[in-house]
Amino acid sequence: MEHELTIEKTKEPKQKPDQNNLGFGQYFTDHMFLMDYTGEKGWHDPRIVPYAPLMLDPASMVFHYGQTVFEGLKAYKAANEQILLFRPDKNMKRINISNQRLSMPPIDGDFVIKAIKELVSIEKDWIPDEEGTSLYIRPFIIATEPCLGVRPSNHYHFIVILSPVGAYYPEGIKPIKINVESKYVRAVQGGTGFAKTAGNYASSLNAQVEAKENGYTQVLWLDGIEKKYIEEVGSMNVFFKINGEVFTPALNGSILDGVTRDSVIKLLQDWGVPVSERKISIEELYAAYDSGTLEEAFGTGTAAVISPIGELNWMNKRMLIHGGNTGELTKRLYDAITGIQSGKIEDKFGWTVEAKTMNYTS
Incomplete structure (x- = not known):
């Protein structure tokens, strides 16, 4: 699957928000990652495409039976312009634990981390560098098979979107x-x-x-x-x-x-x-x-x-x-x-991972 990732760049980049007024989860970058699943083919067609609305059948099972899981991680811009992820392997293990509980197909965590690195590298100019800011990464999976039967879906979308964010709570680091x-x-x-x-x-x-x-x-x-x-x-x-x-x-x-x-x-x-x-x-x-x-x-x-x-x-x-x-x-x-x-102090635990461009097919 690693060599199948394709990239389509946007022709209409968005205006980036003020770093001092980001809030949390209110702005979204130019691109997103998608991958599809069917029972016959498994996970397939991994791609990075311009951020856009989804087209879903009204009978998609996620709307009726709630088969959906998600994760949250962040990318940080270090002082030397390195882009760092924090323990993404833990998020991939956890999403598969969630998948198992919700009767959803597991993902290949190593491949998804590489795809996230590519997506984050493409969107590196969206990573804010003001104190307390970061680029929030939201991977999620939704059941897309059009069916009103109570059973696990046979079709899914895996999607990753990115959002430049400030403090989650209005209080910031204040109690x-x-x-x-x-x-x-x-x-x-x-x-x-x-x-x-x-x-x-x-x-x-x-x-x-x-x-x-x-x-x-x-x-x-x-x-x-x-x-x-x-x-x-x-x-x-x-x-x-x-x-x-x-x-x-x-x-x-x-x-x-x-x-x-x-x-x-x-x-x-x-x-x-x-x-x-x-x-x-x-x-x-x-x-x-x-x-x-x-x-x-x-x-x-x-x-x-x-x-x-x-x-x-x-x-x-x-x-x-x-x-x-x-x-x-x-x-x-x-x-x-x-x-x-943020790479400001030594990572003696090996928790941070650099996001480097993988040079997939455009």
Whole structure:
């Protein structure tokens, strides 16, 4: 498949947005990557083409039965004009885990990484270089077979689009306020919580809207059975520093295995900071706050990177964490992750991958 990738360049390049007012996911580059799947041919016809609307049959199964998965990663422009990707192999492994859960065909991760490198190289002038900016990469797969039968589709599109972005949250690296959700649930063990699929996010929107109406940026989800154990924030995994030790909920089948989460755990271990993956109840967290031992809290994710949590609201009990300010360890982690991603500090873990042009057929 590697030698089959074709490239069609746009004849009408778009005007690039102001780097200081990018927001998140509002602008899209000139080109996108597509690849098709049928049961007879497998994945075929990989191509980079001008960014354009899709033509889909109204009976396409994605619209009716929700067979879709996606990923998120970023490209960064280093000081020496190198273009760096951060741990793309982890994203490819995870999308295939999602594919398996949604009864969708696996992709060849190595080939897709090469195609992403080519696409990013073509769009290198779209990569912003202001502090805190990057080029967001969104690979996704949708079921396209026109059929109203409840079964896995036999046809799919794999697509990669790119978006120059600033901070995910309006607060940036400033602490955010989060509401602990006690009414709705997002996922349960045996469900799709560990997969990156659209339905997980659709089911979270009610709670998110209600949280925003009450002045909170995001929602912290509890487990779907007892509504007792902390799972994750809507767009991030979550960490707590309690009495000098860092805790994060253990992966249990309903929590996303975050790339940034894994990176933070490895960094903390390298620094000699005690870090544990285990079940954490909201009662235990509140008791730590009440006793003064809850020192810091932060979220981790590709979009936000590291996001300090300054306040949690649980059943109208307000927890002001670290005085509502960014903690020292949170800031150190943010500086380390973004430093590695942008090539500003040494990558001793081998996490960054340079995006080089592969010189495929035009």
